[in-house]
Amino acid sequence: MTFKYNNVYINETSTICGPYENKGPLAKYFDKHYDDFYFEQKTWEQAEIKSIEDSVNLLLNKINLKNSDVDVHIGGDLLNQIVATNYASKNIGIPLIGIYGACSTSCLSLILASNMIDKNQVKNAIVTASSHNNGAEKQFRNPVEYGGPKKDYTTFTTTGCASAYLSNITSNIKIESGTLGTVCDLGITDVFNMGAVMSPAAAKVIYDHLKDTGRTVDYYDLILTGDLGEVGKNILKEYMKKEYNISLKNYEDSACMIFNTDKQPVYTGGSGPACLPLVTYSYILDKMKKGKLNRVLIVATGALMNPSMCNQKLSIPSIAHAISLEVSK
Amino acid sequence: MEKREYKKIVEKNTPSAPKLRNAIIAFLIGGFMGVLGNFLVDIYSFYFNIGSKDASVFMIITLVFLGCFLTCLGFFDKWVNFAKCGLIIPITGFAHAMMSAALEYRKEGLVTGIGANMFKLAGSVIIFGVVSAYIFGLLRIFIMGV
Numbered sequence: 001m002t003f004k005y006n007n008v009y010i011n012e013t014s015t016i017c018g019p020y021e022n023k024g025p026l027a028k029y030f031d032k033h034y035d036d037f038y039f040e041q042k043t044w045e046q047a048e049i050k051s052i053e054d055s056v057n058l059l060l061n062k063i064n065l066k067n068s069d070v071d072v073h074i075g076g077d078l079l080n081q082i083v084a085t086n087y088a089s090k091n092i093g094i095p096l097i098g099i100y101g102a103c104s105t106s107c108l109s110l111i112l113a114s115n116m117i118d119k120n121q122v123k124n125a126i127v128t129a130s131s132h133n134n135g136a137e138k139q140f141r142n143p144v145e146y147g148g149p150k151k152d153y154t155t156f157t158t159t160g161c162a163s164a165y166l167s168n169i170t171s172n173i174k175i176e177s178g179t180l181g182t183v184c185d186l187g188i189t190d191v192f193n194m195g196a197v198m199s200p201a202a203a204k205v206i207y208d209h210l211k212d213t214g215r216t217v218d219y220y221d222l223i224l225t226g227d228l229g230e231v232g233k234n235i236l237k238e239y240m241k242k243e244y245n246i247s248l249k250n251y252e253d254s255a256c257m258i259f260n261t262d263k264q265p266v267y268t269g270g271s272g273p274a275c276l277p278l279v280t281y282s283y284i285l286d287k288m289k290k291g292k293l294n295r296v297l298i299v300a301t302g303a304l305m306n307p308s309m310c311n312q313k314l315s316i317p318s319i320a321h322a323i324s325l326e327v328s329k
Numbered sequence: 330m331e332k333r334e335y336k337k338i339v340e341k342n343t344p345s346a347p348k349l350r351n352a353i354i355a356f357l358i359g360g361f362m363g364v365l366g367n368f369l370v371d372i373y374s375f376y377f378n379i380g381s382k383d384a385s386v387f388m389i390i391t392l393v394f395l396g397c398f399l400t401c402l403g404f405f406d407k408w409v410n411f412a413k414c415g416l417i418i419p420i421t422g423f424a425h426a427m428m429s430a431a432l433e434y435r436k437e438g439l440v441t442g443i444g445a446n447m448f449k450l451a452g453s454v455i456i457f458g459v460v461s462a463y464i465f466g467l468l469r470i471f472i473m474g475v
Contacts, residue, residue, distance in 0.1 A: 042436060143430045143449070144406075145403065147407060148409065149410055188339065196343065238342065242338070
């Protein structure tokens with residue numbers, strides 16, 4: 001399902017990141033960072049709440065608006081009951097649509113907000129996506145201080161929150177269209193190999209998007225997937241070629257951009273709902289504003305992983321959503 | 330695409346672990362842990378003038394303490410990650426698993442946090458340790474009569 005938008009624009013963005021992201025190659029593009037995982041709070045969960053509040057407050061400051069001027073806040077995170085977003089919303093005070101799309105949250109929120117703005121249901125919206133490395137490790141894997149070996153091909157959840165302000169007021173970044181993805185499952189049970197889990201969903205949504213819009217991969221200056229990592233990137237390329245006969249060109253993965261995988265202890269790259277928007281809202285939009293990129297397809301990929309289901313020996317499903325961004329002339 | 334066919338693509342692109350290297354590191358460090366344990370048993374039995382059975386209890390207490398203490402200092406996880414089974418299989422691994430879980434949940438209360446979650450990882454070790462000890466004990470009685 002692809003939606004075409006005529007008058008939806010990204011007016012402003014804000015990005016908050018944690019210590020590892022701030023040592024990565026894109027550090028200078030982020031608005032604010034914290035040097036430890038606690039963000040001046042007592043626990044990791046509270047740190048994530050703080051990152052969302054910080055990010056939205058910073059965004060409101062940038063656009064010179066009060067919270068009562070914004071019609072809707074659409075956001076999500078990785079924690080159970082999307083608790084970080086819900087708790088942050090207490091202080092943010094904007095009508096909330098809390099969503100869960102695992103690491104595909106960012107594109108899902110952009111699609112929902114764009115639909116509402118395009119149909120004039122709301123005049124503006126704020127979208128957020130956040131994740132916290134230690135909070136996610138605690139919930140999905142082993143205790144953080146536990147050093148039991150992980151596979152070398154796993155990914156490292158990013159810490160931070162990225163927000164964007166969308167409205168129908170013209171700016172130089174236009175949201176041109178968005179494609180909703182379908183849940184895919186090709187039988188991967190390895191919880192460390194999220195790239196392999198998510199590649200089929202990413203491939204499907206890219207194929208659907210190109211089919212619905214009648215485009216080829218050449219149309220885009222950059223196709224940017226969410227958090228497949230070095231391993232998942234290669235799997236996607238090969239799968240895309242074999243299944244859909246599409247050779248990905250101008251293709252990048254934000255997991256490999258946010259960290260320096262050679263020097264930082266992050267295995268094969270970043271992951272988490274914040275990974276793609278942190279890269280997109282800072283670095284990619286900057287490049288678009290400078291005219292280096294004109295058309296970008298961002299594909300947020302989410303592994304719908306649940307430890308109970310994994311223990312019940314079920315394979316891990318995945319979903320991906322795509323958003324097409326264009327520089328408006 | 331069939332799941333089997335996709336699995337082939339995944340396997341082709343996923344790097345395999347350096348098993349030989351890991352095994353050698355685990356063997357060396359695990360061996361060193363054994364030497365350290367025996368050294369402690371000798372020291373304790375010599376200085377405290379106790380039998381090696383009592384001294385080995387002291388040795389276990391020392392290693393468990395070290396595992397817990399170094400976990401609390403925040404760098405033992407990196408050692409375990411490097412040494413893998415060299416530090417996980419000895420009693421240090423058990424101490425590390427318990428202490429890391431306790432640290433993780435310490436802010437969720439003594440009973441609901443630490444108490445309820447401390448055995449999250451190590452609980453299985455205790456359960457199946459007791460079960461297998463029971464079975465081997467029975468076998469011993471039936472086969473050897475003692």
